[in-house]
Amino acid sequence: MTATAEGVFGLAQAEREAALLPALTELTEHHRATCEPYDRILGSLGYAHGAEFGTVEEVPWLPVRMFKHHVLKSVPDDEVFKVLTSSGTTGAEVSRIYLDKQAAGDQPRYLGRTLQAVLGEKRLPMLMVDTIGIIKNRRSFSARGAGVLGMANFGRQHVYALDEDDKPDVEAIKGFLAKHGSEPFLIFGFTFMVWQYLYEVAREHELDLSNGILIHSGGWKKLIDRAVDNAEFRRAFAADTGLTRIHNYYGMVEQLGTVFVEGPSGNSLYCPDFADVVIRDPETWAEQPVGVPGVIEVVSTVPRSYPGHALLTEDLGVVHGVDDGDWPGKRFSVLGRLPRAEARGCSDTFSGGAA
Amino acid sequence: MFGHLQRRSGVSPIQQRFPAGPDVEVADLLAAVTAEPEGGRLKVGDPRIVDFIVKFARKLLAPATARRFPELASLGFFLRRGEITKALAGLETTGDELRFPRGLVFHVPPANVDTIFVYSWALSALAGNPNVVRISARSAGAAETVIACLNEALAEADPIVAQTQRMVTYGRDEAVTSALSAACDLRVIWGGDRSVAEIRKSPIAPHARDLTFPDRASFAAISVDGWANATPEQRRDAATGFYNDSYWFDQAACSSPRTLFWVGDEAAAQVGRTEFLALLGEVVAAKHFVVEPAMAVQKRVSAYGVAAEGHATAIHFNGNAVATLELSDPADVPREWLGVGTFPQATLTGLDEFVRIAERKDQTFSHFGFQREELVEFAHALAGRGIDRIVPFGSALSFAAVWDGYDLLSEFSRLTTVTG
Numbered sequence: 188m189t190a191t192a193e194g195v196f197g198l199a200q201a202e203r204e205a206a207l208l209p210a211l212t213e214l215t216e217h218h219r220a221t222c223e224p225y226d227r228i229l230g231s232l233g234y235a236h237g238a239e240f241g242t243v244e245e246v247p248w249l250p251v252r253m254f255k256h257h258v259l260k261s262v263p264d265d266e267v268f269k270v271l272t273s274s275g276t277t278g279a280e281v282s283r284i285y286l287d288k289q290a291a292g293d294q295p296r297y298l299g300r301t302l303q304a305v306l307g308e309k310r311l312p313m314l315m316v317d318t319i320g321i322i323k324n325r326r327s328f329s330a331r332g333a334g335v336l337g338m339a340n341f342g343r344q345h346v347y348a349l350d351e352d353d354k355p356d357v358e359a360i361k362g363f364l365a366k367h368g369s370e371p372f373l374i375f376g377f378t379f380m381v382w383q384y385l386y387e388v389a390r391e392h393e394l395d396l397s398n399g400i401l402i403h404s405g406g407w408k409k410l411i412d413r414a415v416d417n418a419e420f421r422r423a424f425a426a427d428t429g430l431t432r433i434h435n436y437y438g439m440v441e442q443l444g445t446v447f448v449e450g451p452s453g454n455s456l457y458c459p460d461f462a463d464v465v466i467r468d469p470e471t472w473a474e475q476p477v478g479v480p481g482v483i484e485v486v487s488t489v490p491r492s493y494p495g496h497a498l499l500t501e502d503l504g505v506v507h508g509v510d511d512g513d514w515p516g517k518r519f520s521v522l523g524r525l526p527r528a529e530a531r532g533c534s535d536t537f538s539g540g541a542a
Numbered sequence: 543m544f545g546h547l548q549r550r551s552g553v554s555p556i557q558q559r560f561p562a563g564p565d566v567e568v569a570d571l572l573a574a575v576t577a578e579p580e581g582g583r584l585k586v587g588d589p590r591i592v593d594f595i596v597k598f599a600r601k602l603l604a605p606a607t608a609r610r611f612p613e614l615a616s617l618g619f620f621l622r623r624g625e626i627t628k629a630l631a632g633l634e635t636t637g638d639e640l641r642f643p644r645g646l647v648f649h650v651p652p653a654n655v656d657t658i659f660v661y662s663w664a665l666s667a668l669a670g671n672p673n674v675v676r677i678s679a680r681s682a683g684a685a686e687t688v689i690a691c692l693n694e695a696l697a698e699a700d701p702i703v704a705q706t707q708r709m710v711t712y713g714r715d716e717a718v719t720s721a722l723s724a725a726c727d728l729r730v731i732w733g734g735d736r737s738v739a740e741i742r743k744s745p746i747a748p749h750a751r752d753l754t755f756p757d758r759a760s761f762a763a764i765s766v767d768g769w770a771n772a773t774p775e776q777r778r779d780a781a782t783g784f785y786n787d788s789y790w791f792d793q794a795a796c797s798s799p800r801t802l803f804w805v806g807d808e809a810a811a812q813v814g815r816t817e818f819l820a821l822l823g824e825v826v827a828a829k830h831f832v833v834e835p836a837m838a839v840q841k842r843v844s845a846y847g848v849a850a851e852g853h854a855t856a857i858h859f860n861g862n863a864v865a866t867l868e869l870s871d872p873a874d875v876p877r878e879w880l881g882v883g884t885f886p887q888a889t890l891t892g893l894d895e896f897v898r899i900a901e902r903k904d905q906t907f908s909h910f911g912f913q914r915e916e917l918v919e920f921a922h923a924l925a926g927r928g929i930d931r932i933v934p935f936g937s938a939l940s941f942a943a944v945w946d947g948y949d950l951l952s953e954f955s956r957l958t959t960v961t962g
Contacts, residue, residue, distance in 0.1 A: 224849075224851070224852075225850070227849050227851075227852055228849045228850050230849075230855075231846075231849035231854050231856050231857045231867075231868075232849075232857055233856070249846065250839050250843045252839070253843060253846060253850070256847055257847060257850050259850070469835030469838055469862075482835060482839070499839065499842075501836070501839060525835050525836040525839065526834070526836050527836055
């Protein structure tokens, strides 16, 4: 039952870069021509119009936080179809990502093609490890809600594993498994919720999840206290519930449509063919060698309505290997967040005090 | 974050840092501080306070402490007996005027500059006031050492010091802030615009006043001619002074210079800039200044942002430690913090060009290579509309008893007139 790499996990690193470089160069020019602030940034950094880049690493990147402070869009105002905003757990700052009709259609298409690699063509019965409330209450519509709603398209006959009070709904889960548990089914949720509300419940009630395919994301921060990392997560699910087809993924609203997916054997994320990662040395900003951690830059040819094709994230990561894993290209892990920069200024009595 | 605190009678308990003691209720604290002291109330320049502060200053200047926290050595020097005597001499009155303490002073210093609260408190104590200083729960390092030194110095002090001088920590509890605000005669708010706005939600008595230290912007300027005529040693000292001014406190103190102006001929300024930046790079390397990755990213976010808005034509990074931006127009000078070691640059034909862009918000103008007369003329042209301090490179962060345009000892005292 190994997932196939057909579709978007097919390009070896050299082929991938050869394909990405002209596309990224074209995108850089496109965004310079259509997004004046972006053009000013590149101009001030000394990039000439029509600049050629020798490698993906050389393509100029923007810090992802730029989208929190500036309007960076490559479509005219009257063609803005949708504005996405990021979660921003700190509340104050949110990214604003501008999409035109074309971009709004592209994103689910790219996401769909990527997830097909692990889900297959058919839409599967889907267990959502969340509460229906998260999408029902439109007024407090959160990034979590958007994630759940976006992912719901990839399954059918959805059952929610939590009731509206955020309590595990054991009967609902048992009902879902009784109906669909003997054939392949899809499970989706945020990593900490999947652990807390599905793993723990499934172990207690000895539920059989062996036909499931789990897609999860959101990071490990909330699980550190429980000493659960990716390896322990996979081990525990396999040992106690029979669930072995587990795919973590990494993505962000600033590059929606592009997700980096954990391969079948686990513990490495892979880049779809239209994307790549560059792990940068935070001192020189050059690409780190394999095995040396650095700051993650995500590269994708999807963003066309805003200059988000090369973004420096605020996450730390490491490339484990190139063309040597389940799928071709770089395989990498996310190691955590960069700590926030905090200055010792005079002007601060209240900043951060509410955190 | 403070939800775990036990509430009694609806008001958070106050943690007593100096003098160290058990938690108290705000009402009890205020009653104790304002009670009639044995041995009589404090006077302006009261010897009981002066002696205590001098002993405290000696502890700050102890070699181990001063080595660990150089900013505490600066503080210790500021509070030596000679300096105190000089400052108090300025308060002497003649004729019909008599000077007295202002009353109960409530200080709200910033969380991250570890020494401001001491300057603010010490000057007010020297003026003879009882003081309550709110110390941030986030204070660390130098602030902890300051509190330890204060508590040590207390052993030999007159009991009036412990009774009237209090440094406390409490959570985000408006009830405590409101009680202290309502009781004080003068409230001193540091920490920028947001702090001022936040604290001002708590009313003060009709007769009371606020002394506020809002967000400020500060600048540096080098005379193109002065640079050309400077010796290699003077140039090196300038780079070192500029380094201290800007990198200490992560270039985020209100008096840290951000934009560097070159004043004079444009072509000569370009030569000077290259020489100066090379020297600055050497100083930064010699000091082993480390920019954390998050700060390095912050600098790029800020610098790219200035460019995105059309205010910078070029950005250069010399490693993570030094970033320079060429401003499109000196009038576009950014006044916000851009991250440590980020220097917008522009050339001005003369100091009068700065006069046209100066704003009320502008505080410190640190200079190199100018004649005193030029600077005095510059100050007259500014005419108090902006810029409160014009100081040489290396002195931007030196605290003075005149700050943000206020003579603090005067603010901390009041005058009674007697006409016979």
